[in-house]
Amino acid sequence: GENVEQHPSTLSVQEGDSAVIKCTYSDSASNYFPWYKQELGKRPQLIIDIRSNVGEKKDQRIAVTLNKTAKHFSLHITETQPEDSAVYFCAASMGNFNKFYFGSGTKLNVKP
Amino acid sequence: GAVVSQHPSRVICKSGTSVKIECRSLDFQATTMFWYRQFPKQSLMLMATSNEGSKATYEQGVEKDKFLINHASLTLSTLTVTSAHPEDSSFYICSAPGLAGGYSYEQYFGPGTRLTVT
Numbered sequence: 001g002e003n004v005e006q007h008p009s010t011l012s013v014q015e016g017d018s019a020v021i022k023c024t025y026s027d028s029a030s031n032y033f034p035w036y037k038q039e040l041g042k043r044p045q046l047i048i049d050i051r052s053n054v055g056e057k058k059d060q061r062i063a064v065t066l067n068k069t070a071k072h073f074s075l076h077i078t079e080t081q082p083e084d085s086a087v088y089f090c091a092a093s094m095g096n097f098n099k100f101y102f103g104s105g106t107k108l109n110v111k112p
Numbered sequence: 113g114a115v116v117s118q119h120p121s122r123v124i125c126k127s128g129t130s131v132k133i134e135c136r137s138l139d140f141q142a143t144t145m146f147w148y149r150q151f152p153k154q155s156l157m158l159m160a161t162s163n164e165g166s167k168a169t170y171e172q173g174v175e176k177d178k179f180l181i182n183h184a185s186l187t188l189s190t191l192t193v194t195s196a197h198p199e200d201s202s203f204y205i206c207s208a209p210g211l212a213g214g215y216s217y218e219q220y221f222g223p224g225t226r227l228t229v230t
Contacts, residue, residue, distance in 0.1 A: 043221040097209040
């Protein structure tokens with residue numbers, strides 16, 4: 001089955017700095033890569049996603065890049081704010097109606 | 113649109129008893145739903161795929177006789193934890209792909225159920 005690895009496990013940045021979280025996946029058949037933000041005791045919230053036919057996608061302060069050859073994808077958050085503090089998960093899926101395999105999570109702490 | 117609900121949100125049960133968790137798609141039909149388990153400070157681990165009208169598919173290492181899944185209709189899947197033990201205490205989350213019969217990469221997550229076994 002698919003194996004998704006995520007690094008780092010914790011990340012502390014100063015408000016206004018950028019944060020980068022990286023994931024690798026093992027199955028070349030995976031073609032959909034969402035990123036989720038999860039606050040304690042709540043459901044994961046989709047913040048950005050990318051499909052394998054695209055190398056980069058941006059939404060305001062958040063961007064995701066995908067390198068299919070190397071099987072890795074990254075989340076970039078610029079101009080971080082304290083409200084960005086949460087746990088972030090990457091995931092990989094083989095697309096249409098398919099199950100997700102999650103990375104181990106990154107706890108992001110943005111210090112004011 | 114695309115709202116998924118779960119019930120109950122929290123449940124406490126005694127060791128050895130069974131507990132049922134419901135997952136409902138409120139405004140769309142879901143022929144497939146997924147069940148995840150999340151231990152404190154850990155990731156979401158896929159337990160099983162729930163299929164309407166057929167048997168669930170379990171991930172390796174998940175006991176199918178312990179975690180019974182029934183996808184009774186196009187909007188409801190249930191997870192029953194049988195003979196629960198303290199090590200089953202966890203946060204259980206379901207999800208459903210967007211639209212049955214359509215083409216959907218995204219999944220919609222329920223709010224989760226916190227199970228505590230005493």
